Structure formats: C-alpha cells, structure tokens
Amino acid sequence: MENQYDKGLDFIIDKFTNSIENTLTSEVFDTEVVRLSFVDAKQIKKSNWQFNWHKELMDNTKEVYKLTTVNNPTIIQGLLSIEDKHDHIFMHLIESAKFNKGKGKAYFGVPGNLIAYACKISFDKGHEGFLAFDAKSALIKHYEETLHATHFRGLRMFIETNAALRLISKYFRT
Amino acid sequence: MIKEPREVDLSTKSEPWTEQELADFRKIMQGIKSKNAKRKQRMVSGNNKRQSVR
Numbered sequence: 001m002e003n004q005y006d007k008g009l010d011f012i013i014d015k016f017t018n019s020i021e022n023t024l025t026s027e028v029f030d031t032e033v034v035r036l037s038f039v040d041a042k043q044i045k046k047s048n049w050q051f052n053w054h055k056e057l058m059d060n061t062k063e064v065y066k067l068t069t070v071n072n073p074t075i076i077q078g079l080l081s082i083e084d085k086h087d088h089i090f091m092h093l094i095e096s097a098k099f100n101k102g103k104g105k106a107y108f109g110v111p112g113n114l115i116a117y118a119c120k121i122s123f124d125k126g127h128e129g130f131l132a133f134d135a136k137s138a139l140i141k142h143y144e145e146t147l148h149a150t151h152f153r154g155l156r157m158f159i160e161t162n163a164a165l166r167l168i169s170k171y172f173r174t
Numbered sequence: 175m176i177k178e179p180r181e182v183d184l185s186t187k188s189e190p191w192t193e194q195e196l197a198d199f200r201k202i203m204q205g206i207k208s209k210n211a212k213r214k215q216r217m218v219s220g221n222n223k224r225q226s227v228r
Binding site: 050051087088090091092093094095096101111112128130132133134135136139142143152153155156158160161 | 184185186187188189191195198199200202203206207210
C-alpha cells in the first residue's frame with residue numbers, strides 16, 4: 001500500500017507568512033488559522049456574516065476554520081468550511097469578515113490565505129493538494145489568474161497539485 | 175501574497191456536485207495523480223542512479 005506521507009509536501013511548514021496586509025498602511029500582520037467547533041459558535045455573530053456559519057459548525061461532516069492575526073486572536077478576519085471527500089477536499093464556504101469586504105476593506109489577502117490553508121489540509125490528508133469548489137461566474141477568471149485554479153465546467157472549479165504547491169509556498173515559510 | 179482587488183470579494187458558496195460531475199472530476203484527478211506519481215518515481219530513480227554512480 002502506498003504510504004500516505006509519499007503524497008505529502010516535500011518541505012516542512014513551520015509558520016504562516018505575514019499574510020494579511022492593511023489596505024491603508026500596507027502594514028503586514030502575522031496570521032494563524034484555527035479550527036472552530038460548535039462550542040466556539042459564540043465567537044461568530046450571525047449579523048456580521050452573510051453565510052450561516054452556525055449551521056456549518058453543527059454539521060459533523062464539515063470542518064470550520066477561522067483566520068485571525070496572531071496578535072489579535074479574538075477578531076475573526078475570515079472563515080472557511082471544508083469537507084474531506086476522501087480523495088480531495090471540498091470547499092463549501094469561504095467568507096471574509098464584514099470589514100474585509102468591499103472598497104473599504106481593512107485587509108488584503110484573507111481569502112487567498114484561507115484557500116492556501118485548505119490546500120495544505122489536502123496535502124496533510126494525502127489528497128495531493130486537490131481542492132474543489134464553486135465560483136461565482138464573475139470570479140472564475142480571477143480564480144484562474146490568481147490561484148491558478150482550473151475551470152472544470154459551469155461554476156465548478158478545482159485546484160490541482162502544482163497550483164496548490166504554488167499557493168502554499170506563497171503563504172507558508174519553509 | 176495574493177491581493178484581491180478592492181472591488182472584488184472572494185467569497186464562495188458551493189452547491190453539492192452531482193454524481194456525474196464528481197465522477198468526471200475524479201477521472202481528471204486520477205489522471206493528474208498518476209502523472210504526479212510517475213514524475214516522483216522518475217525523480218527517485220534518477221537520484222538512485224546518481225548515488226550509485228558515486
């Protein structure tokens with residue numbers, strides 16, 4: 001049987017890069033991604049989010065992660081919901097915090113950071129970086145250009161091994 | 175760092191993929207994974223040859 005670790009990354013990840021940047025000052029902040037469970041639901045105020053994250057937390061098939069800065073772990077910059085499909089990771093939801101949306105967003109880099117983390121999980125689980133998701137039609141080209149995602153059909157997209165490695169190398173120090 | 179444009183918000187809500195879509199995706203994925211495995215095997219055998227020459 002093939003060893004799971006043969007499918008993993010060839011380098012050791014020890015730290016996230018300074019991967020979100022203040023849009024006004026260009027100041028860069030160290031970030032961390034932490035898994036949330038149902039008991040952490042109170043950290044997520046429903047009125048601050050477009051999607052129903054409490055529902056995601058209650059669903060045992062899904063894993064929910066929050067992105068925060070290292071210095072301010074109580075302020076959630078973005079959320080991610082994924083599911084292990086046994087040969088790839090499926091991204092159900094990704095959303096930046098209210099203050100990271102629109103022209104007045106506080107930080108750049110929140111979604112890219114979370115997507116890179118989802119790719120890392122895909123490697124950790126032996127899925128060779130594969131991540132599948134749907135994109136809004138207006139964003140398909142953007143995902144192709146910035147994430148090197150592959151447009152599969154309709155709104156369906158995926159990130160394959162090489163694209164996942166590129167993303168991870170952008171966001172993790174080795 | 176990937177900086178999304180100010181006017182673009184990269185949020186995503188995926189709908190469940192159909193069985194057919196999953197099957198087609200898995201075919202493509204398996205193709206890429208077997209190419210990855212072959213490439214890795216070539217690299218390993220290349221390294222082994224270089225070591226045995228030394």
